Amino acid sequence: MRHAMRLLRYTSSLSLMLSVTLAAMCLTVMLFPGSQGVAFAQTRGVSCRTINVTVALTASGPHNQRIQGTLCGAPGDGGRPVQILVHGFTLTRTYWDFPVDNDRYSYVKAAIAQGYSTLAIDRIGVGGSSTPATVEVTLDSNVQTVHDVVRAVRDGSVTGSPVNRVVLVGHSFGSAISVTEAGRFHDVDAVVATSFLHTPGPGAGLLIGSAYPAQLDPQFSSRHLPPGYITTLPGTRSQFYSPKDTDPRVLAYDEAHKGTGTEGEIATFGAYLSPVYDALTVTAPVLFAVGSADAYFCTLSLPCTNGRLVAAREQPYFTDTARLSGYVLPGAGHNMALELNSPLATTAILNWINHPTRGVPGVGLGLPVTRALLSPFPHI
Template identity: 35%
Template structure:
């Protein structure tokens, strides 16, 4: 990709976003679709990781084609669990994990604390910094070998939305990964839209799906029926996918947001020394700035993001045309899957 002219951006608005998001979130604290071939193959194994405040659940999947020394560690964003990467509906289209396995990459899909197969500590103990520290330990464990797998020489970490911020924290602190995929992430957050999405959150204990599940009032979840607007673009989302998205949604702790959002304040991303791929949907209401101008195409996204990464990041960008925030669940997600594989192959040659 040709180098774009670098122009520094003021940081007042980003800091205001962090403060506003934090304050607003803290104020909130006091099936119709059918799956298609959704069961995991035999080469997948559950791998729990003990961490200071509990256990993080994870699943390691090895390519059916044979051994590999390459692995992707995938964390879901807030309001999602492992199903975001290992989607059960029409998996030949929407299952990112399977696409990476088919391309010859092992995958480790990890649930953040409080969601999915992970334990549920008090919400105030769950932070993005804690997740980044745990991710570092997971990376080191993969390099040593675990769950009967050979040690992995090449480790790429991938995140979505909040967990992209976790990936930035890990990569900028420990410098122990070979690549970083950041999706639903940019330095041009759309403040009104971010606040609008936040307004759709409620305490998890108020949602019938999570009533009696043991969550304390600090855990939040999207209100029923709001995810289509929050995370999808109508013309690029299958109604059945949105239904499965709703049925598999998960909670998050707002204490994950303050340090997670600081990943967009310098010098955080400038300190990432591994190659980086930034991916957004062209109609991502959260990450594409007013009027979606930042995500008009890969070139405009690159021009916005390039000033915030150093030369060793070898920044690449990709825009999935027509997609909303959740690029894994767009009708044309195969284009983004292919872009990730092409990028990963290029940096690990």
Template identity: 35%
Template sequence: MRFLLRRLAAAVAMLCAGALLVPVQASAAEAACRDLDIPVSLVAMPLLGLKDQTMYGRLCVPPGGSHTLQVLVPGGTYNSAYYDPPGLPETRSFRKAANNAGYATLAVDRVGSGRSSKPLSGLLTASAQANAVHHAIQSMRTGTLGARFDKIVLVGHSLGSATTLIEAATFHDVDGVVITGFTHRIAPLTVVPTVAALSPAALDERMSKVVGLDPGYLTTMTGTRYTAFHNPGLFVQQVVDVDEATKDLIAPGEMVDAVLIGLVLPYSRGINVPVLVAMGDKDTVFCGPVASDCSSAESLRQGEAGYYSPEARLRTFVVPGYGHSINFAPNAPLLHDAVTGWMNEMVGR
């Protein structure tokens, strides 16, 4: 009888332990998120310190916190939703993958897009966006918005990568840089559909309703997202629908100096922290016979190495079978794992 009572007590203890463990395991992947309106300026040193613009950011911190923050900068006609697309499987969420790996994230809307302020489009350049991102980084380092981080890594996509490159090379205030959807050689023959997809935002049914836009703001024409950003990757209607529903704005000036500074000048050689470059091997914007060789990580590294300093310790990664917006790829977890592995080795939590 005593033996049976001991067995029963042990079984009850195990059941109780299991009941206690279940909520902990379920919450392990849940990050605490909140919305931030970050005061920024489009100039590096605003007059009298006046930061007259606002950059929206969604800050997500994993359970237990993190000393390291990834600042996620989206590309042109994208906003912060690129890193956490609503209504899609978690495998497409860069943000959740980073949080699950123990890193905090701040996914921002570039000034002039999303929930950020909408200045005159003529004021927006990639360099101006880099200044705004710099101010956001300083806020996260000093804790002026309630959260402070010891290490910060900039993650960019496409135009956001040009902004990231300019910011890191100018201000030297980050601990690492992740460049996605951007190389130093554009594909002149296959980039045409992406450029041709742009039209005035005033002509778009949804974008025309955004308050405060001048005629210079652009977006993509309805029905062009797959050809412009995903082709020749697998066509998934749900993915294309979400991309269309969350599309955003771009100003012409952002593209001009992104090309001049990001592509023409060897500005990236000013980056003195570790760099990871990740591309889709079928990226029609930057990859091709007369552009970057994205067929393998090694060929990509060889093509890009000359644009970075030895301090960058350049690493590269290629997502097979997809085009420009690789976070929407069915095998996006390969990208997430590559970034996490690089983060763990080069920066740490």
């Protein structure tokens, strides 16, 4: 009973934190020594190695934190364009190269086949990356650390030679981070934002209701994480999937290898939804991709019918000259890269990255929107 009451108080406090956040809206980088020495793993012509990048939590703060990632590409080709892959809340970098059913759920392998290198990172506070105090793990510190990674990729610290083209590919909260980074620093050539829109529906509360302290979860109890780190209650990962489009093995693996988030991220993510946040200053092309059955963003009142509609939903949060595109994966849930029909989305996304300023099959282009005629929150 005492444990149940503790969980009830905890989820109630998280719900209050989210409500307050939404209400408020409406009114020199270097690789860690030795990281170059990690051996490559050869898999069907793909070379992968673990890298660690030193980062700062703020623009003026010390570079005393670590972002860990997996760099993959064709052997001996350090000059390829690089896609930096930024996972979502309570996930890890494994999301992009999921070890179920061979390469079916590997965005990494598909991108490499198209001529890219990939750097899938564990966000700050997750997996192999540093785990600062929860008050230090926020939307802004995520943005700053990803920016430090972008700079390290650009100047060749990560790949061994300078990189001329860098694309950010995000999922869920990682998409909010990626769009914000692009708007704040203007240092990437394109952004793919999957499974995250500025207009969430009531289903977004599902995540808050399923969150509890990571220290109480058997998967994290031995890691001695700081207070305020959270994960999902056992047996609740199905909220991220569409039942008709999910392999049970994927759901089981996700449950057994879930990640963490922080109360600091929950308390600050709402800033991204504001129509006056950094998204307004994004100059790089942006593709918004969602699954039509995403419980968080696609509902009867907020339909995700097609890519053009998705791009139009996003247009009020950007300048009138922003180059936005949209894509909808039919029947897919929130973790769209792990759904049975995910290869369709992967193909569309990679085709768009290859030609982000012109139309490609299955991707809708946004239409000009008269901003003065729209509410900052069009779904209200």
